[in-house]
Amino acid sequence: MGWKEAMTEVGALKGWEVKKVADGHQGELIKMIVQTVLLELKKKCMVITDNLVMMEDHLNEMTRLLNVGSNDTRIVGIHGMGGIGKTTIAKCTYNKLFQHFECCSFLADVREKVQQYNDLVGLQKQLLTDTLKCCSDITDINSGISAIKLRFQEKNALVVLDDVNEKSQFDWLVGNRDSFGPGSRIIVTTRNKDVLNTLEVDETYEPPLMNHEQSLQLLSIHAFQKKFPPIDYDSISKEIVLVSAVLPLALEVIGSFLWKKKEAIWTDTLKKLKNIPDDQVQKRLRISYDQLNHEQQQIFLDIACHFSGMDKTYAFYMWDDCGYYPEKEINAMCLMSLVKIINVNVLTMHDQLIDLGREIVRQEDFENPGMRSRLWDKEEALDVLEGEMLLGTEKKLVILDLSRSGITEKWKGWSQIKMANKLKVLDISWNHISKLPDEIWMLEILEVLRASSCNLKGNIPSCIERLSSLRKLNFGHNYIQSLPTSICKLSCLQTLDLGCGCNIQALPELPSSLEILHVTLYPKRNLHVKLANLVNLQDLRLSWCSMNLVEIPRYIEKRSKLQILEMENTNIRTLPKEIGALLSLLTILTIEECYKLTEIQGLGKLESLTHLTIRGCHKLKDVQGLENLKSLASLSITACKEIAEIDLLEPSAPLVSSLTILTIEECYKLTEIQGLGKLESLTHLTIRGCRKLKEVQGLGNLKSLASLSITACKEIAENLRHL
Template sequence: MNKDKVNVWKAALIEAADLAGMVLQNEADGHESKFINKIVKVIEGKLRRNSLSVAPYLIGMDHRVKEINLWLQDGSSDVRILVVYGIGGIGKTTIAHVVYNSNFKRFKGSSFLENIREISEGRNGLVQMQIQLLSDILNGREVTVRSVSEGILKIKDVISCKKALLVLDDVDHMSQFDAILRMRDCFYPGSKIIITTRCAWLFKAEVVKVHNVETFNHDESLELFSWHAFGQDHPIEGYTKLSEKVVSQSGGLPLALKTLGSSLSGQSIAVWESALKKLEVIPNGDIMNKLKISYDSLQDNDDQDLFLHVACFFIEKDKDVTVKILDGCDFYTTVGIQNLIDICLVTIDGHNTLRMHQMIRDMGREIVRLESKEPEKRSRLWDRKDSLNVLREKNG
């Protein structure tokens, strides 16, 4: 018998020891074969929990997950919540996958609910997530839930009986966050909850631990890009300078590095040079669509217009000066900028200066560029060449 099978049988014996209360007469009407099948199914369910699929090339992951792993393994009996937040495409879900795989076996039950934002928008989305959570915690057992309120009651019963690890990925609405907070006291002691989000405002009023995901540094960026572009950890001969340019344009954003690396893989130097020139004018569509989710989630047109103004004109400008100018244009600038900060579209540095990731900036400017092929018909002009051309045409 090989080592893997031995480990499986050991685990099965351990789980079988926990099957207290299973009585032959009660469980299968006295039929031994049915009783044995029942035990087998229960043990199979308890052994069913598997690791999640993780993206390849986990560059710099050890130091990114170290703090979270220590938090998960601190031995506390409190029910604690960790919020992992950052801009879209920065690797929040990948980090959550890695820490889940490293730690879920430390808990009696575990569940990883992915794409909550997207699923909750679908028909019966919340009910479907409740069913998955219950099934996961109950090791694959079939569960029926007819309404959200019924699901909450069943979840409360389940999570109160065993220490659990719960991961909620891509939370974007307060109701999703509140649903967990309301049940916090129902969790078994020592349970842990991880939430990934790009919405910083979700956790402002709550006592939770916060993990802010940072962009890659230059060396990490070049290595990740190279794996996707060349299948190795550094650029091949003749492509080093071009790779450096792509990395510079990506701003340390893993999504951009992966997407651009894969799109340029196997292409000639001439194609690379042309692609880089195009990227200076037209950002990659796949990257923009991912980042635009945050823009689309803004509360109203006022905040969206404010974001576009900042992206086109006010990056690296003093916040107070920006507020004074835009208040004069009938914007509610102070609260609007705070709304942009709360979903990771804008930051303010120690010098009170507005900052924006260059990919977020490019996304905003691309929204304006797509308003019309003719610059004079766009709502904003930030490019000096376009502005001069439009002024010349206006003056005849």
Template sequence: MDARKAHKASSSSSPSSSSKRWKYQVFLSFRGEDTRKGFTGHLHAAFSDAGISAFLDDNQLEKAEFIKPQLEQAIDGSMISIIVFSKRYAESSWCLDELVKIMECRERLGQQVIPLFYNVEASDVRKQTGSFEQAFEKHEAGKHEKEKVQRWRNALSQAADLCGEDLKNADNGHEAKFINKILGVVNEQLKSKYQLDIKHPVGITSRVKDLSNHLDIENSGSKDDVRMIGIWGMGGIGKTTLAKAIYNEFEGSFEGRSFLENVREVIANQPMGLVRLQKQLLNDILKSKGPKKVDSVPKGIEMIRKRLCCKRALVIIDDADDLHQLEAIAGARDWFGPGSRIVITTRNKHLLEQVGVDSTYMAEKMDEEEALEFFSWHAFKRGYPHQEYLDLSKRVIRYCQGLPLALRVVGSFLFNRSIADWESHLEKLQISPDGDIQKILRISFDGLPDDRMRKIFLDISCFFIGEDKDYVTKILDGCGFFAKIGISVLIERCLVTVTYNRLMMHDLLRDMGREIVYENAPEQPEKFSRLWKSEDVTDVLSNESGTKKIEGVSLRGSYRTRFSAQAFTKMKKLRLLQLSNVEITGEYKDFPKKLIWLCWHYFPLESIPDDFPMQPKLVALDLQFSELKIVWKDCKV
């Protein structure tokens, strides 16, 4: 990559959003006697209806001096301050003190300030003329210090110079239209301030563009339809990040919005987890008008159906894994107002079919350039590797195969480590997969419906990657695994893919499956359920240490090896046997008798020995590239 591309990479990831937690979205500053029961009251009600949290001092709090610190805290804790300048605004020293505080927060915290000119001229506010001049004549003649009065004047001038809104320019003073215009301005400001945090959004823009076609938000023909969209993909592929990007891009187009993150985990680990999610959905969209009490799933369903049916909402349901969850949160399209969009992320494609989504988007892994940039942000805190680490970084990219989870985990671990440490860790990863990556990937394995499907996955990961799907299905059916439906489920759960009818699997999923086999008897290959590493198989066969735990063995050597048939004597449950360039000595009566699959390439004999045991369960016999001239000398079978 040249310097120009490197610069582009390093600038494509924006920094994290501010960590400040705002208490309110809007603070309203106004002269109570002028507008409390009129314009400002209507504006506050409009904010509330739109789900915008706005602070409004009630009961004319300016009469109680002890309340002032609370108002200062409210100003300090608001994203946006709106100042309603009315004719008598400057008569109130309370209002002017508020204004000074607001302008200080703008300078100190970067708070957005929007002045509204309600039946006053901006120039009168700026220059303190007209009714403002009269107010200041009283202030200067009164008890106030000159320095304080000057601070008020400066604050008024600064505020009036900001980009604001004037009632007389809003359709000839039409207040309702003026309020709608202000709502639009505030929503636009909140869109840039109230975004979900995405660190290093590499490759997100193109994916959001693709997904926006599925959402179909701008199409006038479907703008009133309620659409459900599924984002489907394997664990760690970036489904949640993509959902956050969709939320950030489009949330401003909806009356209400809710991002329900980690649905599976919340329900599994929190008491009344599903009820909590229902309450969050209602509170997110209704804001201050949310329900006070939801104490059961049926009650939550009733509240969602009644309260959200008129709200045009964007709802993200992240990491769903069960139909019951979706039926309780978004059971039907008419639970939400016209134009709503419900986005579901999941590892289970069949779940999306059960719900009846309108469209499904399959999350894609990163290409090589994206992967290198994303990894570099975690490993180097920049968009491209240091030159001396470039080759090592490319080795990591090949290992991770475009999986963002793996790129993040490995990159973060290698940050600020030496080249020697990098080389050592890469060697380790080839033997023992990273535990943090495996933990996320294993969720899909553990979530499989039954033990037969888990055995199918383990058999494929150990023996059948790259094999014809129909061929493998027949073999595993012979094992009693009901493989046709089992493989379909593995495909739906993104644990297996099919390319040109051949079973394929991400390398990290393959490693996860093999690690599961190891974990039951670490460092004791004779107790593994499946043996595929040549050193393990050679060790067990040479030492004749096999046990009844072993269900499958694969040894594919490039040179001829020799073992005694007696090495198989104790493997009573062996059903899958794959050999290549292997010669068996001794009496074949000791050979396994319950094989389902026997694949023996370069079989060294011209005929199968007379004492070779009957194989009543055998489904597939593969003796390619052998010396075989006749199967049996006598037609015994």
């Protein structure tokens, strides 16, 4: 189907007639069609629970206050006590309105990330990545805010800053309203209304408390999985609502705790709630905490103090060592609404529950932090370590995060760390440590050592072999010149990350246990690599390693367990026909800026491949076998300037039912995309900067399409103008 036929079909479906719409101007009609389709299909929603009560009222008020459509740049603040639903309201508002803006970003947990992790730069990068798909070369706060002001001046943006407690956080993240283009909207949530006053926001919204009926409905949804309680529980449910301060969080936690509980538990819970003053929310929440078993309580406190917003992997090291069953216990706490898991592996907890957990730990010893079971404040932890206040607690340390703490190799606390004979995870990233102190090599059961961006120089000593239990080692973004041959004795090592900045000339023989190897050299240089013995390798990423390669080497081809292969800026010239048979488990293949690559063969045999990215391969003219990739879900071909044609399928090709995301950008000689209309599962299609592409056939047949973007395609634009 050509463009004229496609536009005719769309026009017929919508019932628009050029004479009746846009004053008869065809060009204006086309713009209206495109804008309407994109508004309907664009998706970038925040994840929220289905169990919402009273949200329609909140959304109506926020929509009124934001007044989307006016050309002013408006700031609206949501304030109120913790647990009242500020973040949920902001998420729902964001989901409802984001499609009206050119770009959008939701920055969650600003207070926690700044105070606990000092990560303003990380938030700045997230803002730029969310909205503009780049974070430039941000190295500090000043360069970050400069980049934000420069890039957003002409952008119509929607930005949410969740849980702000200081004006400076707003200043460093968005600057001021003049940093954004006309029509932009900024939403700020905070517990402290004074913050909004200092920001001189345009409007404020304090969510009203739920009435009795709404509160009963929320409690019932979590306790009985329906809107109203059974008759036998109606009376006691109403009583619990009366003494629960009608806070959404408290009702959710209490209701989740009471789910499938006997009536005696309900009665006991009601008695406890009646003895708690109205203004003491934490005590209400503690009722659920007190019902946890010992293992669950310890995991709850660990998440509250250390792991909310973090990948659960590191925490599992500790919980496994303690003899807990983390999968089972976390699942139980999720059912009680005490913990949530997002993005598959990330643990999250509401800030009121975090406050509860940390208060419980403070009560262990108000005067001496060194006697508490957990230390989450970095300055407090450093004071304890430097002041020799641990009084034996160092022997209980399992995880120690000293990243971004400002320590050096001369730090006084190293003498304490060497006594931590149970330490399994040590993170000293983003500090100024030119040489790893000898005390580290005494941590014989250490399983994870993260020392990225530490300014490490010179050679890693041979005594690294003492870390016989080491599983993960990260030396990325340093200036290391060599690794010792003794590293091959680390028989448990599974991950070795040598990221950007390493000056390594050669890699010694590595342990056969290795499953993940990332090597990035900058500037680019030859690297001698010994990989023949890595029979367990599953993830291999080589960047800026010229390696004198002209074809896939045999030591890679023999990696039958390899699932991820990424090559960036190497001298590779060809992918052989045999690659499919040799790498049958490969799921992700990325080839970027391999300027000498001229041909890719054998792709059709990669039966497990789900993601294929080819970018910046300037001499590549053809990609053969795409149509036979029966598992491929995502295909991206970018900046391959010599590719003139992309053939996506043949009759009965398996790609028809698998591909969901297709991105083709800056392929300047591309004139034709064959088979596009047969991709019945395609949901996201992006075509950008393909100057010679005249038409995109088959768009009308893409029944699953949810996102469509065709930009900077000169020939297509010319054809549209002549419709």
